Amino acid sequence: MTGRVRASAPGGRILYVGNLMAGGNGPDRAAILEESGYVVEGFDTLPYRNAGPRLVRSMTARWQTSLPVWRLNRDLKERAAKGGFDLVFVDKGTILYRSTVVALRKAAARNLAIHYTPDAQFFSNRSRHFFRAVPDYDLLVTTKPFEIDAYRQAGARELLHIEQGFGPRMDPALAVDVPQHLQSEVAFVGHCQPHYTQVLEAIAAAGPLAVWGPGWQRYARRNAWAREVVRGDGLFGPDYVRALAGAKIAIGLLSKFIPETTTTRSFEIPAIGTMLLAERTDDHRAMFEEGVEAEFFDGPAELVDKIRYYLTRDAERERIAKAGQEKCRRAGYSTDQQFARIVAWLEARTPNGQ
Known part of the structure; x- marks a missing residue:
């Protein structure tokens, strides 16, 4: 994963916003997109989630309101203003303001925003910021079939259900x-x-x-x-x-x-x-x-x-x-085979194979 997005890429340039802790699933998912022909710039949300004393971290996790949450959204808006990416891929966007998602999508050259989570977002891990932003994502990817109706009721434009699968770290x-x-x-x-x-x-x-x-x-x-x-x-x-x-x-x-x-x-x-x-x-x-x-x-x-x-x-x-x-x-239970369905969705919306 690159620190910055390169000028060109066969599949496009993705700004990947999520937990990029070494050894976690986030880097695995970003790597799958890279292997599919995209150049990926990572924006790590973990330092913001872990910032501050215990009370502040609890406020971030439970209520999605804290100074680190505000700083994350400020920094993401500043990154959006610089441009240089074709689409944004948000991994577990529970602490992203709706205005931040709108800014990222508008700044993306293809005006595309994708949200992915392996977690339940409506039955647990609830976030008012995420609920407000649901209509602003072009594609929402879930591994929870029991939440599909909830996504639709929240205004999802397009939904994709995939299995959680196993990533390349299962070596x-x-x-x-x-x-x-x-x-x-x-x-x-x-x-x-x-x-x-x-x-x-x-x-x-x-x-x-x-x-x-x-x-x-x-x-x-x-x-x-x-x-x-x-x-x-x-x-x-x-x-x-x-x-x-x-x-x-x-x-x-x-x-x-x-x-x-x-x-x-x-x-x-x-x-x-x-x-x-x-x-x-x-x-x-x-x-x-x-x-x-x-x-x-x-x-x-x-x-x-x-x-x-x-x-x-x-x-x-x-x-x-x-x-x-x-x-x-x-049976295709690997994450790369499951993510191939997201890549196929992207390719169907890529003009002239560019």
């Missing part, structure tokens, strides 16, 4: 020689939520478990069962991949704050070659054949039974893991 080379501290019999990686604590406590009571994710260390200080299984709060970059690869079984849980039916890890776990054991949903069963490419469960009792079964049957477990990995690649 099979990272599955080789995983460090001991990242290996486990059964792993869960994800935020601490009430539903997750109930399910994981049942696993911990029955056998080995390793847990990583935001909020878990704080939870473990107050809950004795978690102290033996929580290994850390965040995993980023290669260690995130290694922890998934280093598990014999990785658990896929779904938030109950929203009507979620899949998550990014629904794809990342099998893509790295680990057996996925996830909550049973129609979407999970449509993506992976149960008992062949992944395994599913309806409640803690079934989950524990399947963990016990597959931990004692290495060949069967490894066969499912391999079949799930092959399905991910064969």
Whole structure:
């Protein structure tokens, strides 16, 4: 990704506005656009989201109002005034004012603005700034089919639903020689939520478990069962991949704050070659054949039974893991194959192939 947009590019010049933390998904998504023939200039929103003391960061995250939010929008408007890009691609634009989106779109040579998010934007992660800006985007891309009606009611011009998929950071080379501290019999990686604590406590009571994710260390200080299984709060970059690869079984849980039916890890776990054991949903069963490419469960009792079964049957477990990995690649679950649909949308609106 370039620091500045070059003068010419076969596909065009994109100003990419989003979280560009090294090892995160943002740089992966920007790289996919570059590989599709675009020159991408990144504008990193993370320093603004992380700016200030805890109270200020909380105001930014919860209410999208703070001095860093104002500075982000000021700086983006200043960048827009300089021009030099054909379209703007906003990744999770919850703290962008509507006026900022309008300014960016107007400054883009093709007057195009795209918004993408892998998150729910109406059932959670709600933002008044985003709701106001919905009609100003030419294309809104969501991975949440249950929010499509909400997007339309908010005034979306055009919608595209894609799967969350797995990105290039799920490099099979990272599955080789995983460090001991990242290996486990059964792993869960994800935020601490009430539903997750109930399910994981049942696993911990029955056998080995390793847990990583935001909020878990704080939870473990107050809950004795978690102290033996929580290994850390965040995993980023290669260690995130290694922890998934280093598990014999990785658990896929779904938030109950929203009507979620899949998550990014629904794809990342099998893509790295680990057996996925996830909550049973129609979407999970449509993506992976149960008992062949992944395994599913309806409640803690079934989950524990399947963990016990597959931990004692290495060949069967490894066969499912391999079949799930092959399905991910064969069925086009990679982020680059999903983003190809965004690129196709762009190409259809590019005059004379320019």
